[in-house]
Amino acid sequence: MMKKILELNNVNVSFHTFAGEVKAVRGVNLHLEKGESLAIVGESGSGKSVTSKSIMRLLPEKTSEIKEGEILFEGRDLTKLSNREMEKIRGSEISMIFQDPMTSLNPTMTVGKQIMEGLRKHQNLSKNEAKERAINLLKLVGIPNPELRINEYPHQFSGGMRQRVVIAIALACNPKVLIADEPTTALDVTIQAQILDLMRDLQQKTGTAIILITHDLGVVANLSQRVAVMYGGTIVETGTTDEVFYNPKHPYTWGLLSSMPKLNSAEKELMAIPGTPPNLLNPPKGCPFAARCPYAMQVCVDHMPDVTDVTSTHKTACWLLDERAPQVEPPEAALVGGAR
């Protein structure tokens, strides 16, 4: 058994809005092992970004609240730390890469200064030491001529290069956990391939555990060992990447897998999931997917399904796995190439 470095137990996050309380994350259980890479997939509004921001405590304090649950980082509950204690962890032990490299860098500071900022704060390096380390980091993330480019400003870099800088900043203090929130969504395919390649390479070199947040199942298959599928603020299915792709159990996962066109299939109509995600202002009482699920039963509408263990690593929250439920086969379109 590997060591759990991060553990989320029954985390509930709500936002207070004029319209009422939005329950964005509802009872999420997750864990991250040392050095592994876990993907959280889901559509916009499924709560994946909120989950990751609650780990970093980056949610607006005035309007949001972690209502319940604990977030254990090496045994310490992050939700109970003071802001000052959290500052010591944020950026040094746990760091984050944001989606948009255009807006996550400060346009008025040189790239070098931005990398050195964290190093100087967390590791008490002298100016020269920090500079040397910054140059090494830029070299590590594949930026040519780091000695010169360290003095340049973000606008002098292209999108892919900026994302490399963002990764360099995130890795500056050798974090134990790296949260990557849609790290390649704003990038072009060929640049995305470069960045994914870099992240895989860096993970092997540094042994950092990665939480990858994305909506792109292709990226998940490329980078992650484990997957958690989120829908309507809850985790509906989690397992190793192989389990979730080749033996999916939740109808939402089936829907996700089958609504993507396959490059090698001649199928003319895509399997779309009808309808839209639930409004979390008053989330449904039962399974959040019930309204869009073709297999929904009365019980799905009335009661939240329990989590069923398919294997020791593969868990699904769906009434179909109850022994009293009818046997349902996943649609053919959900079967990924190598499905057994």
Add this chain to the structure above:
Amino acid sequence: MAVVEREKLLEVKNLKKHFNVGKNAVLKAVDNVSFDIYKGETLGLVGESGCGKSTTGRTIIRLYEATGGNVTFEGEDVHGKKSRKELKSFNRRMQMIFQDPYASLNPRMTIKDIIAEGIDIHGLAKNDKERMERVYELLETVGLNRAHASRYPHEFSGGQRQRIGIARALAVDPDFIIADEPISALDVSIQAQVVNLMMKLQKERGLTYLFIAHDLSMVKHISDRVGVMYLGNIVELAASDELYEEPLHPYTQALLSAIPVPDPEMERSRERIILEGDLPSPISPPSGCRFRTRCPHAMDVCASKDPKWMEAREGHWVACHLYDNELNTENKQQ
């Protein structure tokens, strides 16, 4: 996808669109692009951001004036001097669906007025009753209902807004629709809904699409033929199955191998061609073949000579020196 005896709907010849970007710098967003679109087909146009695919679409429909070349729609020139009336008749037959469903609908207009704007301009409805009937009919065609007609855009989700955009395009009964990244702002499960709708409408109404996108797997799914653009040029054009099975141009090959597939085993075993570097600036593009700075197969000739646009196989066009037979025989002789 019958190759024989197809009627050309649109002909694009040596289309150029250059922008002046201060001083004497000229950005050649689209440079010598030629292709045909046949009646009833979907032509996909793919490429990375900045390759000129959207500019191509916008120049075809005359949102931009072309710098050079011409666009012929059913034998008539789209560009050039035109009276208001002539322009209007073109506009009725060519419509556009935009990328961002949040920005392309006027937030102060109701859905019925948004959809009926074209109907009003072209005088397609005799009276108010007929106008409303058409609006209702259009709403139902795109999978919304009558009750939605008097609402405002902010009351709809992204997928629904894109359906409204489609209804607006259909309102004037066009023959040809340019869809500029119609699904990239939507979630995966919603994307499939919109793509299915577009394909259904095409079948029912015999529409012709130019589908512009950067998502290669979706483009393959919806298109009969696909053109690949790089830095203002089309580098390859072929039937979509053929293009994906046997890409000829090194850029197409790299682009295809870069798409992550939702299949872990395949991802683990796949050999990826990872292109180095970034897109060069279109203000000072490389000489000769524009892809040569990132091309794994670049030769000396690529820097000095523009590659010819040639038919490497039947219906499969490519602009690359690797497939230039004259050049290859020359090389062998040396």
